[in-house]
Amino acid sequence: MAQKETAPQTAPVATATANVEANHKRGNLNAIVQQQLEKATAAINMSKDVALILSQPKNEIIVNFPVRMDDGSFQLFKGYRVQHNNILGPYKGGIRYHEDVTLDELKGLAAAMTWKSALHDIPFGGGKGGIKFNPRLNSKSELERITRRYTHALGSNIGPEFDIPAPDVGTNGQIMVWLMDTYMNVVGFEEKNAVRRVVTGKTITAGGSYGRESATGQGVVHCIVEWARHKRFNLNGCTYMVQGYGNVGSWASRLLAKLGATLVATGDYKGYIYNPEGLNTHKLTEHVVATGSVAGYKGAKPITRDEFFQVECDLFIPAALELEIDEKEAKALRCKVIVEGANGPTYPEAEPILAEKGIDVLPDILVNSGGVMVSYFEWMQNKRSERWELEEVEQRLDHGMKRTYGQVQELALEKKMDYRTAAYAIGLKRIEQAYSERGIFP
Ligand code: NAD
Numbered sequence: 001m002a003q004k005e006t007a008p009q010t011a012p013v014a015t016a017t018a019n020v021e022a023n024h025k026r027g028n029l030n031a032i033v034q035q036q037l038e039k040a041t042a043a044i045n046m047s048k049d050v051a052l053i054l055s056q057p058k059n060e061i062i063v064n065f066p067v068r069m070d071d072g073s074f075q076l077f078k079g080y081r082v083q084h085n086n087i088l089g090p091y092k093g094g095i096r097y098h099e100d101v102t103l104d105e106l107k108g109l110a111a112a113m114t115w116k117s118a119l120h121d122i123p124f125g126g127g128k129g130g131i132k133f134n135p136r137l138n139s140k141s142e143l144e145r146i147t148r149r150y151t152h153a154l155g156s157n158i159g160p161e162f163d164i165p166a167p168d169v170g171t172n173g174q175i176m177v178w179l180m181d182t183y184m185n186v187v188g189f190e191e192k193n194a195v196r197r198v199v200t201g202k203t204i205t206a207g208g209s210y211g212r213e214s215a216t217g218q219g220v221v222h223c224i225v226e227w228a229r230h231k232r233f234n235l236n237g238c239t240y241m242v243q244g245y246g247n248v249g250s251w252a253s254r255l256l257a258k259l260g261a262t263l264v265a266t267g268d269y270k271g272y273i274y275n276p277e278g279l280n281t282h283k284l285t286e287h288v289v290a291t292g293s294v295a296g297y298k299g300a301k302p303i304t305r306d307e308f309f310q311v312e313c314d315l316f317i318p319a320a321l322e323l324e325i326d327e328k329e330a331k332a333l334r335c336k337v338i339v340e341g342a343n344g345p346t347y348p349e350a351e352p353i354l355a356e357k358g359i360d361v362l363p364d365i366l367v368n369s370g371g372v373m374v375s376y377f378e379w380m381q382n383k384r385s386e387r388w389e390l391e392e393v394e395q396r397l398d399h400g401m402k403r404t405y406g407q408v409q410e411l412a413l414e415k416k417m418d419y420r421t422a423a424y425a426i427g428l429k430r431i432e433q434a435y436s437e438r439g440i441f442p
Helices: 029-044 048-054 103-119 140-157 173-184 192-198 212-231 247-258 281-291 305-309 327-332 350-356 370-384 390-415 419-438
Strands: 059-068 074-085 091-098 126-132 163-167 239-243 262-268 271-274 301-303 315-318 337-339 360-362
Touching: 029 048, 029 103, 029 419, 048 419, 059 103, 059 140, 074 091, 074 103, 074 140, 074 163, 091 103, 091 173, 091 370, 103 126, 103 370, 103 419, 126 140, 126 163, 140 173, 163 173, 163 192, 163 370, 173 192, 192 370, 212 247, 212 337, 212 360, 212 370, 212 390, 239 247, 247 262, 247 281, 247 315, 262 281, 262 305, 271 305, 305 327, 327 350, 360 419, 370 390, 390 419
Parallel strands: 091 126, 091 163, 239 262, 239 315, 315 337, 337 360
Antiparallel strands: 059 074, 074 126, 262 271, 271 301
């Protein structure tokens, strides 16, 4: 049952490539998450008091910390951890290493984690953290020291029953292990091994769970299967395109290919590629592992970002960064459904255009929650000193994703809501109930 861990490790590749990311200007994710919150609270007539509490994170932590670089000089880094809400359980959410990280972006992402855990009835709250830098420009040893210094600077602001980080853009299992090891070594000898669940998404050897690395991509595919079943759409022989070929994008691609679907276009921070005859997802993954990007892959021709959004296909999986689908992209898209692997990829302004064109949007907090679900399984295994077989993890993930998908679909149909509002509504109802029972203390 040991799973082959083969996701492109996009983070620790120390190639001094200049940042040639598409010059796509992003708006304010937090403002958009607030807009979506307001829409959902109105739809379910949620208590104004609870809506007020949820409109801001509980804690916003900023740390500035020095790191010794390979050449002996010191560099100062800015790290964040936003703790949005913990009424349903410890704060939970990824750590992002990216040059565009801002406090506002993390506030939006942390809030989305609160709704996501609540939607799936996972006893966690929501958080998100990150460091503002480009990890592709650092060596492996620098990445280790940056991670350890960041963890040390956060100190007791994280903890196995308080706030539990996980991987996100630019981080992976190795980075989680450095984080865990640093935390373990400052808590004292007796507790040392008991606290490894301070972080999830670890490598298997360090206490990670089988199936965690592929979990988010697998969850994306479970949602696609459910959507197709409901629409009586045959996935075997259909086409799809994926933006971002990192952890989420590459796993979703390979798992969809197994169902007989054909990847026709993909792209990442360095460029976009297209082949109407289909791309071999395994060979493409090997190329990305070797080079850090899909660019330059021989089995496809390069296209521009604009051309990518015009590719005709059945399914589109955004799995890169947030706020990629604005009005322009919505008008260009020629797919049947957008399956939000990334967090917050769609602007609210794009949604009516997509609806008008008959394009379904399966929302992030439903679609990409396989990661937090298996993170919860990892945390439980660590807590009980157990190791679950891959089959057991996969079965639980399959059950959890399909159950929630069914609930969202039922509410959406019953109340004639879009999927996003229905997903928010289910999560927010659980949070509202918890506040109505517990109140605020003192
Ligand atoms: P990753 O770092 O493994 O991969 C990110 C991918 O996006 C890479 O291929 C990168 O080249 C590409 N990318 C970066 N900037 C880009 C740009 N400007 N244009 C196009 N492509 C760009 O990250 P990941 O873990 O796969 O996360 C991807 C998305 O999924 C993020 O929105 C993240 O928050 C979300 N997500 C991840 C998980 C998880 O378990 N890893 C869980 C839930 C949601």
